[in-house]
Amino acid sequence: PIAPLSSSKPQILPKSLNRIQTKITSPSKQQQSTIKFKFSTKHIVHSYLTPLLKRRPIKVFILLCYLIAIVISVIGITKVNDGLDLTDIVPRGTNEYRFLELRRQYFSYYNIFAITKGNFDYPNGQRLLYDYHQTFNRIDAIIKNDDGGLPEFWLSMFRxxxxxxxxxxxxxxxxxCITRERWYPNATTEAILAYKLLVQTGRTDNPVDKSLLLSVRLVxxxxxxNPKAFYNYLxxxxxxxxxxxxxxxxxxKPEPRQWIHEANDVELKIPKSPPLIFTQIPFNLNNIRxxxxxxxxxxxxxxVCQRFEERGLPNFPTGIPFTYWxxxxxxxFYMIIALLAVLIGIFFTxxxxxCTLWTPVIIIAHLIINVLILFGFIGWIGIKLSALPAVILIVSIGISLNPLIHITI
Structure with missing residues (x-):
């Protein structure tokens, strides 16, 4: 048999449940402080900060600050110079920095080449090649001879x-020592070589003609x-x-054929080299720091290259300055194009x-101001514009967009 419950137990059970319910429903001290902190922050924003920002003098003051920042930034943008010196990527005061600084100051020397390509008649375009070479004399940075002229190039040395x-x-x-039909043992090696060159016709079917000996000159x-035998002479x-x-x-390019002259060799035929498709003219630059x-x-x-390209001479320059600078x-130009592309994409998105026009206009205006301020800051602290700062400017739009969207929308 089960004993009946005493009368006191029904009174104890509700009290225990009441204490448990009180612990569950009543917040702890940490939770109370958190609620109080949140309430205080919200209270400050709604009661003090928001009314302050809505006042007209404060609005005017903020707009004036923006205008002053924009003006200072525009002035800083005018101070931005292009370039990335090697001294900018090494610590100041080190041996590497001093070496690069002295090299820039005293050894500002660079070697470049003017390349002429194929699809050009070199034998009949010699005048154009001479004009092309002589035109570079107008460039101040190119090193000249003592007489003010340019050093010789391959065509003039060949001539x-x-x-x-x-x-x-x-x-x-x-x-x-030389007649039309032959040369004698007392003829010089140079004269014999000239004899062999003068009888070249430049034709593959009839490569040698002694009748040209007295009627044709090498130059x-x-x-x-002589354009007809140009590649034989080459x-x-x-x-x-x-x-x-x-x-x-x-x-x-292609490399000319090999033919070694021997004075005792009576063979007159000289192989003809293939037409040139690549030549280069060297120039030296100095005093460009x-x-x-x-x-x-x-x-x-x-x-210069563009001008002669239009005249029918395919050419282009090459060298370290063209590769790096x-x-x-x-x-x-391309940085502005990239910035505009990003801003246009953000605007339409x-x-x-x-589904409103006012919000994207506000966002784009703030992003443009942020870019101007950052660009002006680059100019004021003396950072030169290169690929790295340009990328930072473009990326800064995305960094500024995240908090701006949360504030605006």
Whole structure:
């Protein structure tokens, strides 16, 4: 049998449940402080900060601060210079920094090349090549000779070599060492080589014609190499004047054929080299230290190349200045294009999501002001504009957009 419950137990059970319910429903001290803190922050914002910002003097003051910041930023933007010196990426006061600074100050020397390409008639376009080379004399940064002219290039060195052979031939012919049909043992090696060159026709079906010996000259009175046998002469020059060809730094492509002259060899045929599709003319630049000076030189060289490209000479420049500094010619333009593309994308995306015109206009206006302030800050602290600061400016739009959307929408 089960004993009945006493009368006191029904009174104890409700009290226990009441204590448990009290512990569950009543907040702790930490929760009370959190609620009080949240309430206090909200109270400050709604009771003090919001009414303060709604006052007209405060609005005018904020707008004036924005205008002053924009004006200061615009002034700072005018101080931004392009470039990224090597001294900017090493710690100041180190040996590396001093080395790079001294190199920039005393050894501002660069080597560039003017490249002429294929699809050009080199034998009949010699005048244009001379004009092309001479036009570079107008660029101040290019090192000149003592007489103010440019150093010789491959075509002029090729021409001078042929003229020396022609003089040797004329001298031996006057002495009777060379006739139309043959040369004698007392003829010089240069005169014999000139004899072999003069009888070249430049044709594959009839490569040698002795009747040309007295009617043709290697170089005419105007300094033009005989165009018909131009590539036969080129074979002889590259193979027999190695020092001259090496000094010219012409780097012919395709490489001319090899033919070594021997005075005892009675064979008159000289192989014809394939047409040139690549040559280079070396130039030396000096006294260009800043990015502005290098960029100006690049623009001058590009202008010359473009002018002769229009005249039918396919060409382009190359060298360290063009590889590293030519990016600054269009850096600002492409940076602005990227900024506009990002802003336009944000504008239309916000317009579609909010279905209102006022919100995206406010967001874009704030983003533009943020970019102007950051760009002006770059100018005031002396940071030069390169690819890295340009990327930071573009990325700053996305960084500013996140909190701005939460505030605006």
């Amino acid at each position: 001078d070599w042929l003229m020396e052979l022609q003089q040797a031939f004329d001298y031996d012919r006057k002495r009777g 005419d009175s105007q300094g033009i190499i 074979t002889a020059w590259v193979s027999n004047d190695v020092m001259g060809y090496g000094a010219a730094q012409a780097a012919f 800043t990015t502005e000076e290098i960029v100006q030189t690049i623009q001058d060289v590009r202008s 030519e990016q600054y010619l269009g850096l600002r 916000t317009l579609i999501l909010t």
